[in-house]
Amino acid sequence: MSKEIQQHLERAIEISPEYAAAHFELALMLANDGKDKKARKHFEKTIEINGDDANSHFHFALLLQGMVEHELSREHFLRAIELDQNFANAYYHLGLLLRDLEEYEEAKNNLEKATDVDQNHTLAYYHLGKLLTDPEDYDTARKNYMTAIDIDPGFIDAHYYLGKLLSGGLKNDNDGTLVQEPDNKGARTHYEKAIELDINYAKAHYNLALILTKQEEFELARKHFEKAIDINGEYAKAHFHLALLIKTTLPIKKKTAPAKKKNS
C-alpha cells in the first residue's frame, strides 16, 4: 500500500514538480523507511517551494537530528518555532537536541516552553524533570514528574525517576543551604509502582532494595537485589550492594588475630 502511495506521489511530482505537499508527504514516507538521503532531497524541495510551513521545517529538523547534523537541525527547529510560536513538539524536540548537545539551560527553557504551550505534554514534563538536577530545582523537578504522572499514571519511567529524586533528597532549604532530606517513603511508593507496571524493571528493583536496606527490611531488600540480578546478571551495583547487605547481616565474628596495637 505504502509503495503504491509512494508511486502516486512520485507521479504527482513528475506532473507538477512544484507541488510542495507531495514533496512533503513523500519525504515523510522516505524518512519513515529510513531512506534519509532521498527524504532530505524532498524536504529541501518542500522548503524551497514553501519556506513558511512550520511543519516542513520541523520534520526536516527531526530528520537532520537523526543524521547527526545538529547545527542544521537546530536551525530548522528554530525556524519552525519562529513560524508557529505554539508548536509544542518543536520546542520539545529542540529541547532534547540541546540536551544532547549539552546545552542544558537552553534545553530546559525549550522543554518548559513546550509545557507552557501544551499543558498535557507528558514527555516534556518528564524530560524537564530529568534535566532539573540542581538541588535548587528539587521542588520544580518533583512537580514536573508529578504532573507527568497525573496525566499518565502508567508512565513507568516517570515513577522511577521521581523515586530517584525523592530518595536522593538533595535540595536547598529556604535560606539556600544545601540539605539532604531523602523521602524514602515517597520514593518507595514510586519504585513499587514502577515495578507493578513492569515487573522486569531491574533498576527499580535495585533502588527499592537500597531503600529497604536503609529501612532495615533486609530480607525484602535481598529479594529485590536478587530480582534485579535475575533480570540483569551484569548489574554490577546490584551485586555490590547485595554483597554489602549479606556482609552487614552476617553474625559478628570474633577476631582471632588482632592487628598490631597502635603505639598505646
Added chain:
Amino acid sequence: MSLDTAIRHLQCAIANNDQMAEAHFQLAKIYNENSDINAAISESERAISAGIELIQVFEKKGNFLLKKRQFPEAKQQLIKANGLKNECSVYHVFLCSIYWSIQDIKKCTDHAWAALNFFPQNADALLYLSYLDANAKKWKSSAENAEKSIEINFYNAQAHLHMAVIKHAQKKGKDAAHHYLIARDLDKNIIHNKLQKISEKYPDA
C-alpha cells in the same frame, strides 16, 4: 548466606565493572579480616587506581561543561570527582593501617601522605602520621599531627589515647591525664595501666 556469597557477589560486580573502586575496597576489607594481607593490599591498590581514573573522567567532563558555561551540570561532575577523592583518601588510609600492622614504615608513610594529598582534612591519615612520628620518637611533630587530627575529629578515642601517650612521653602528666580521660569518656573499653595511674593523680585534668 555466607561471607563466601558476599565475596562472590563482589567478584561479580568487579567482573562486570572493573572500575568499581568501592567493590575492590570492600573485597580488600574482607581479605584483610581474613588475614589475607597480600590480597587485601592488591585489591586496595586496584580500588585506588580505579578511583583515580574516575576522578579524571569527572574532572575532564566538569571542566568541559564549565567552559560551555553549563554551571549546575559542571558543579555536579566536580562534586562527584571530589567525593571520589575522599574515597581514595580512605583507601590510602586503609593501606596505611595494613602497612602499620606489618610495620612497613616506609609504605605506611607513603600512603598517609597520599591520603592527605587527596583529602588534606583526613583525620585518620594525620593520626597515622602521628603514630609514625611517635614510632621514631619525634614527639613534637607527633603531637602536632595528633592535635590536627583531634581538631578535625574530636570524637576519636584512639586519637586522644595516642595524644595521652605522646604527652606522657613528653613528661606532661596533666595533659596526658586530660587526653586519657577524654579517651575513656569516648570509649569505656580503653584501658592503659600507666595512664590510668597518671590520671588518678590529676582527677580534674
